[in-house]
Amino acid sequence: MEDLFGGNIEEKEDSSRFFADVIIPVPIPKMFTYKIPKNFRDEIGIGFRVIVQFGKKKVLTGVIAKVHQKPPAAYEAKPILDLLDNHATVNPLQIRFWAWMAEYYCCNIGDVMNAALPSGLKLSSESKIQVNPTFDQDTSPYPLDDREETLLQALANKGELSYEDCESVLGIKSIHPIIKSLVIKEAILVFEQVKEKYSPKVESRIRLSKAFFTDKKKLEKLFHELSSKPKQEEVLLKYLQEVPVYRQPELNSRGLEKSVFSEAGLSASSLKTLIKNGVLEEYKLIISRFQEAAPSKEEITLSEYQEKALVKIKEELQEKNTLLLHGITGSGKTEIYITLIKEALASGSQVLMLLPEIALTTHMVGRLRQVFGSSMGVYHSKYSDNERVEVWNGVLSGKLSFVLGVRSSIFLPFDSLGLVIVDEEHESSFKQFDPAPRFQARDAAIMLAWLHQAKTILGSATPSFESFYNARTQKYGYVALDRRYGEAQLPEYILSDILVDKKKNLLKLDFTRLLRESIQEALKNQEQVLIFQNRRGYSPYISCEDCGWIPECEHCDVSLTYHQFNEEMRCHYCGFKEKVPKTCPACGSNKLSAVGLGTERIEESLSLLFPEARVARMDLDTTRSKFGYQRLLEEFGSGNVDILVGTQMITKGLDFDRVTVVGVMDADRILFFPDFRAGERAFQQITQVAGRAGRREKKGKVIIQTRKPEQQIFHQIIQGDYKNFYLQEMGDRQRFFYPPFVKIIKIVTRHKDYKVAERAARNLHHLMEDIPVKKILLGPEKGLIGKIKNQFIFETIAKLDKSGNAPAQFKQAINELINELQSHKDFRSVRFLIDVDPY
Numbered sequence: 067m068e069d070l071f072g073g074n075i076e077e078k079e080d081s082s083r084f085f086a087d088v089i090i091p092v093p094i095p096k097m098f099t100y101k102i103p104k105n106f107r108d109e110i111g112i113g114f115r116v117i118v119q120f121g122k123k124k125v126l127t128g129v130i131a132k133v134h135q136k137p138p139a140a141y142e143a144k145p146i147l148d149l150l151d152n153h154a155t156v157n158p159l160q161i162r163f164w165a166w167m168a169e170y171y172c173c174n175i176g177d178v179m180n181a182a183l184p185s186g187l188k189l190s191s192e193s194k195i196q197v198n199p200t201f202d203q204d205t206s207p208y209p210l211d212d213r214e215e216t217l218l219q220a221l222a223n224k225g226e227l228s229y230e231d232c233e234s235v236l237g238i239k240s241i242h243p244i245i246k247s248l249v250i251k252e253a254i255l256v257f258e259q260v261k262e263k264y265s266p267k268v269e270s271r272i273r274l275s276k277a278f279f280t281d282k283k284k285l286e287k288l289f290h291e292l293s294s295k296p297k298q299e300e301v302l303l304k305y306l307q308e309v310p311v312y313r314q315p316e317l318n319s320r321g322l323e324k325s326v327f328s329e330a331g332l333s334a335s336s337l338k339t340l341i342k343n344g345v346l347e348e349y350k351l352i353i354s355r356f357q358e359a360a361p362s363k364e365e366i367t368l369s370e371y372q373e374k375a376l377v378k379i380k381e382e383l384q385e386k387n388t389l390l391l392h393g394i395t396g397s398g399k400t401e402i403y404i405t406l407i408k409e410a411l412a413s414g415s416q417v418l419m420l421l422p423e424i425a426l427t428t429h430m431v432g433r434l435r436q437v438f439g440s441s442m443g444v445y446h447s448k449y450s451d452n453e454r455v456e457v458w459n460g461v462l463s464g465k466l467s468f469v470l471g472v473r474s475s476i477f478l479p480f481d482s483l484g485l486v487i488v489d490e491e492h493e494s495s496f497k498q499f500d501p502a503p504r505f506q507a508r509d510a511a512i513m514l515a516w517l518h519q520a521k522t523i524l525g526s527a528t529p530s531f532e533s534f535y536n537a538r539t540q541k542y543g544y545v546a547l548d549r550r551y552g553e554a555q556l557p558e559y560i561l562s563d564i565l566v567d568k569k570k571n572l573l574k575l576d577f578t579r580l581l582r583e584s585i586q587e588a589l590k591n592q593e594q595v596l597i598f599q600n601r602r603g604y605s606p607y608i609s610c611e612d613c614g615w616i617p618e619c620e621h622c623d624v625s626l627t628y629h630q631f632n633e634e635m636r637c638h639y640c641g642f643k644e645k646v647p648k649t650c651p652a653c654g655s656n657k658l659s660a661v662g663l664g665t666e667r668i669e670e671s672l673s674l675l676f677p678e679a680r681v682a683r684m685d686l687d688t689t690r691s692k693f694g695y696q697r698l699l700e701e702f703g704s705g706n707v708d709i710l711v712g713t714q715m716i717t718k719g720l721d722f723d724r725v726t727v728v729g730v731m732d733a734d735r736i737l738f739f740p741d742f743r744a745g746e747r748a749f750q751q752i753t754q755v756a757g758r759a760g761r762r763e764k765k766g767k768v769i770i771q772t773r774k775p776e777q778q779i780f781h782q783i784i785q786g787d788y789k790n791f792y793l794q795e796m797g798d799r800q801r802f803f804y805p806p807f808v809k810i811i812k813i814v815t816r817h818k819d820y821k822v823a824e825r826a827a828r829n830l831h832h833l834m835e836d837i838p839v840k841k842i843l844l845g846p847e848k849g850l851i852g853k854i855k856n857q858f859i860f861e862t863i864a865k866l867d868k869s870g871n872a873p874a875q876f877k878q879a880i881n882e883l884i885n886e887l888q889s890h891k892d893f894r895s896v897r898f899l900i901d902v903d904p905y
């Protein structure tokens with residue numbers, strides 16, 4: 067591992083090539099050495115995927131990290147069972163990146179591999195296997211042998227099989243060569259776990275065979291022949307009527323859905339005959355979720371202001387590797403990115419652009435698609451595994467040199483990145499919580515760019531304090547855009563005091579008079595409204611008015627959230643749900659009432675207050691399906707919705723013409739949260755959601771409902787005074803030792819027995835005190851939520867001096883301490899989890 071991280075992976079491979087160090091996707095802190103069988107010796111190389119046995123039973127896909135001739139000292143090396151690739155699927159830079167990530171985020175390189183490779187590239191004994199819906203045995207250029215056919219038949223009958231089922235179907239062990247061959251023949255698909263069954267939409271399509279399409283005479287002759295076969299003639303005429311091949315040759319290549327013929331009542335057997343005789347062709351088309359927009363002809367020219375910023379960005383990037391583009395909402399950062407991306411691509415580099423998950427379905431994708439067409443890959447977390455493998459292979463083959471993706475797209479097999487863009491860099495969703503690697507994609511992207519000698523641009527209207535600090539200390543370049551594009555002005559902010567309205571009896575269903583009147587006015591002018599509340603469900607909890615009883619989750623230390631639409635109470639941590647009781651289980655009273663405000667309740671109130679308005683809600687519950695988010699946005703964009711209520715989902719990247727009013731229901735809730743980043747986050751969320759208002763000619767209005775209008779932060783938000791807000795908060799962070807002045811590492815201890823969890827956490831804490839680096843240790847304390855999914859949680863926070871290698875030393879030491887503790891029989895089943903730079 068050490069020599070791996072040292073970066074000499076690319077050294078010349080050994081000519082003897084007997085052994086290989088293999089990364090396997092298991093949480094074990096080292097690599098294993100396997101013997102390379104003779105028949106692979108000349109083919110195998112770094113980054114090739116192999117099948118290996120691990121333990122007694124497991125068969126896994128591993129990735130070769132190194133080829134050498136040193137047998138392992140501690141064990142007898144097992145042979146590699148099979149080679150899956152004839153080219154490297156993972157490149158040496160990626161392996162260095164994985165090693166860096168494992169070290170920095172205190173996890174195993176196998177965890178990183180697991181996160182990095184789409185399941186479709188990882189065959190294992192836990193894999194599920196399915197028939198590829200696009201596979202057609204009759205037209206496949208690769209014939210199947212008997213065993214393959216048997217297996218396919220079984221799969222077709224059962225839908226899906228596990229690796230072991232496949233073995234029993236064929237009655238043999240070690241079926242990987244057969245599976246591999248079927249994968250190559252594109253006959254089957256392999257999933258590690260078919261968690262989400264999003265198979266791509268596949269359509270059967272019909273098109274005219276090329277001979278008839280290119281030769282007019284031939285077609286005429288055909289019609290002549292068909293005059294005695296009216297049914298076939300009808301089918302062909304239908305095709306030509308729908309796809310006028312003479313005028314628009316490109317239409318033919320797109321063909322026609324097969325269903326069109328049956329829907330028109332035409333003969334299926336005639337269609338079959340035409341296909342059999344080679345007049346028409348049937349083929350399968352995988353429908354992409356984004357319409358393949360052709361690059362648009364209309365060129366956008368940067369405004370003078372944008373042009374200036376562009377020049378400055380390039381200047382700064384001469385000296386700095388990373389640059390913060392601090393551009394207010396609506397300042398036109400996208401067009402600047404586009405220019406930079408075009409230039410990077412033209413110089414032969416690859417480009418990666420990261421977006422938070424939600425923003426990936428907004429106008430940004432459409433806009434970039436217009437410019438880059440199908441040469442741009444999109445990597446979304448809601449994609450099926452096939453789709454991800456497609457993007458992976460697209461990058462590998464060089465077909466895709468630009469990818470727009472969520473945080474996991476940093477793992478794609480780039481080999482010559484020139485530019486990395488992280489838009490909305492302040493977004494907390496760039497941080498992965500569980501499982502390991504618990505990486506921050508923005509930070510990891512900067513490391514990735516460094517490995518490629520590429521430049522990184524971080525863009526935001528409300529930069530993270532970390533990035534702003536790095537810009538102010540000259541570590542990053544800095545360019546500001548503080549004017550909106552075109553005529554658009556920043557919205558007007560108004561604070562609306564909830565308590566004052568309440569006193570005067572003007573608060574109706576949680577809306578102040580000002581907010582209600584503003585909404586009314588917008589509706590009258592046929593404008594649109596966004597209402598922001600960062601809490602889904604109907605109300606945070608239900609409570610008994612007589613005895614104060616509050617229903618809690620059986621498995622977690624939290625109250626259950628009330629969801630009215632199905633009269634259920636749900637735990638947002640473990641998914642536990644329960645029907646709402648008719649009477650209080652504690653005192654028998656029937657006075658159970660919903661307390662607090664969730665998006666469902668606000669939606670209901672809006673319908674009562676504005677019966678004529680069309681109200682929709684956007685939160686986790688309404689956007690679970692693959693296209694849920696996109697569909698809602700389309701509805702809103704097309705004007706079918708007047709008021710959209712939502713969680714932080716509505717704060718991200720929306721760019722609609724007619725939004726003039728934005729309401730923040732309960733700003734205090736965002737602000738008073740026990741976390742050192744609460745202020746920063748409140749500033750970001752409120753500014754971002756406000757930025758959705760008035761993005762065109764008409765000035766927008768933002769109404770912030772609060773019980774404490776005197777809070778200084780509100781006034782700083784209103785004045786867009788990010789800098790003073792930052793300076794003030796930074797004073798606190800420095801005084802109380804918080805990032806970016808120190809590095810934080812959180813160590814979480816979990817166990818189903820409270821006592822054991824507590825004791826393990828204490829022990830670890832004591833041991834950590836002796837680690838010889840400068841540090842402050844806090845805890846161990848019960849987690850903010852003391853129990854999740856029946857596991858009790860204790861946390862220790864370590865604050866480390868950033869200078870020198872204290873953090874690295876500390877990380878190495880805790881890994882050792884944890885191993886030591888876990889070897890103790892009392893703590894064998896305790897789970898320790900390390901979170902570096904936690905959120």
Ligand code: ADP
Nearest residue numbers: 366367368369395396397398399400401551721
């Ligand atoms: P940001 O990402 O900085 O919030 P956008 O890139 O979404 O801002 O730009 C705001 C609006 O201004 C968008 O509707 C965009 O199409 C438009 N816009 C920005 N720059 C130009 C330009 N040079 N020419 C025409 N329209 C532009």
Ligand code: ZN
Nearest residue numbers: 610613650653
């Ligand atoms: Zn009660």
Ligand code: ZN
Nearest residue numbers: 619622637640
């Ligand atoms: Zn729970």
